[in-house]
Amino acid sequence: xxxxxxxxxxxxxxxxxxxxxxxxxxxxxxxxxxxxxxxxxxxxxxxxxxxxxxxxxxxxxxxxxxxxxxxxxxxxxxxxxxxxxxxxxxxxxxxxxxxxxxxxxxxxxxxxxxxxxxxxxxxxxxxxxxxxxxxxxxxxxxxxxxxxxxxxxxxxxxxxxxxxxxxxxxxxxxxxxxxxxxxxxxxxxxxxxxxxxxxxxxxxxxxxxxxxxxxxxxxxxxxxxxxxxxxxxxxxxxxxxxxxxxxxxxxxxxxxxxxxxxxxxxxxxxxxxxxxxxxxxxxxxxxxxxxxxxxxxxxxxxxxxxxxxxxxxxxxxxxxxxxxxxxxxxxxxxxxxxxxxxxxxxxxxxxxxxxxxxxxxxxxxxxxxxxxxxxxxxxxxxxxxxxxxxxxxxxxxxxxxxxxxxxxxxxxxxxxxxxxxxxxxxxxxxxxxxxxxxxxxxxxxxxxxxxxxxxxxxxxxxxxxxxxxxxxxxxxxxxxxxxxxxxxxxxxxxxxxxxxxxxxxxxxxxxxxxxx
Numbered sequence: 001x002x003x004x005x006x007x008x009x010x011x012x013x014x015x016x017x018x019x020x021x022x023x024x025x026x027x028x029x030x031x032x033x034x035x036x037x038x039x040x041x042x043x044x045x046x047x048x049x050x051x052x053x054x055x056x057x058x059x060x061x062x063x064x065x066x067x068x069x070x071x072x073x074x075x076x077x078x079x080x081x082x083x084x085x086x087x088x089x090x091x092x093x094x095x096x097x098x099x100x101x102x103x104x105x106x107x108x109x110x111x112x113x114x115x116x117x118x119x120x121x122x123x124x125x126x127x128x129x130x131x132x133x134x135x136x137x138x139x140x141x142x143x144x145x146x147x148x149x150x151x152x153x154x155x156x157x158x159x160x161x162x163x164x165x166x167x168x169x170x171x172x173x174x175x176x177x178x179x180x181x182x183x184x185x186x187x188x189x190x191x192x193x194x195x196x197x198x199x200x201x202x203x204x205x206x207x208x209x210x211x212x213x214x215x216x217x218x219x220x221x222x223x224x225x226x227x228x229x230x231x232x233x234x235x236x237x238x239x240x241x242x243x244x245x246x247x248x249x250x251x252x253x254x255x256x257x258x259x260x261x262x263x264x265x266x267x268x269x270x271x272x273x274x275x276x277x278x279x280x281x282x283x284x285x286x287x288x289x290x291x292x293x294x295x296x297x298x299x300x301x302x303x304x305x306x307x308x309x310x311x312x313x314x315x316x317x318x319x320x321x322x323x324x325x326x327x328x329x330x331x332x333x334x335x336x337x338x339x340x341x342x343x344x345x346x347x348x349x350x351x352x353x354x355x356x357x358x359x360x361x362x363x364x365x366x367x368x369x370x371x372x373x374x375x376x377x378x379x380x381x382x383x384x385x386x387x388x389x390x391x392x393x394x395x396x397x398x399x400x401x402x403x404x405x406x407x408x409x410x411x412x413x414x415x416x417x418x419x420x421x422x423x424x425x426x427x428x429x430x431x432x433x434x435x436x437x438x439x440x441x442x443x444x445x446x447x448x449x450x451x452x453x454x455x456x457x458x459x460x461x462x463x464x465x466x467x468x469x470x471x472x473x474x475x476x477x478x479x480x481x482x483x484x485x486x487x488x489x490x491x492x493x494x495x496x497x498x499x500x501x502x503x504x505x506x507x508x509x510x511x512x513x514x515x516x
Contacts, residue, residue, distance in 0.1 A: 022486040027054040033094030061491045095483035097464040111472040128386040135379045145369040167194045168298040209300045227282040237272040332377040378431035385428045419455040
């Protein structure tokens, strides 16, 4: 029987050696996990605590079953189990912390880069969509407000200067410039001014008219020069006729010389008649040109006076804002500048004496419009950020830094670059009017999680827990199972050994006694 027991004990020698090896390795990994987390590199404290934990765990593995069976109260039994579980979890937990951080030290940048890139691209797409929806909604509001303000100025604003103004003969102008499309458009704008309608782009109209007046002045000078030449030729012809007539008078009639002089006088008279006709035509053309030029200058003066009125100025600036907002890439800086000019014009009008009720109401409407223009500017900033992000420079720059076993400097620089990009993305999200909606809030929460989990220098415990919950958690769970196996396998095999020993003792006790 003694030989049999020795044989049984020898059979359990191999697992006992394994338990010892597991205990040593668990003590090492537990001490390293605690040192890197709690003791800031003070390995001595971590080693002593880890040894104490392993010794306590070995002792409890041997004694816990017996102690549990001998205890009579449930409270003490529960406390014993709780103490044992705490000891196992402490050892397993810090072993897992060390193993998982060591395993992921060579792959975390690669895996995290993939997560950050995918999330970044999804968030950019969501931000772009939200910005486009917000821009469309606010733009519709702005267009409605501008239309209301423009119509209000047309209906309510004072038009005394226009009412008392005498406008040029538009029919004569249209007849003269029947083949000039540019001038016909200006004449049409002049009719709008006459009817009190708001007209935008008067600066361009005045510039075109100034060029047209210069052309007409030049044409007038050319006609006057030509007419002076013709009048000179007329005077020369008259002098020739007079001189040749005197000379002919002195010569006897019927002679050859007399006939030649008569012929010259006749030719000169024909020439004189032609020159007088030409001179008359030039005079008529010059008079007509002077009349039309006078009408054009009159139209220019009318447009200048009308364009300098507050109502026309504001209306033209509103029209320009609408044009800018309709562009594929709106120039919000110029739109904001025009809005400031409108504000200055209204402020000056409010400072004047008299009844300014109309302008006070317009100022309130304008302030609402200015608020929405500011929102459009913010949204446009977010859209420009999305366009810059679409180029992928951030992704390319960070991917170039991904490597196995990166240095601390590389890790910090990599995290800083990603963190800065996500900070910019959050700032763009906050610019949107829909920043408080659930969809945008969800994006913001996702960004905060990314920054907290991937871009913050977490301690080893937090990072180990993250590895268990992240999409690439396979290695983390393997590390956890390994740490649990090293601490849990001894108690399982000890329980099996205890149970087998009980059965063996029962079997020995039932053997028949042989009489001597």
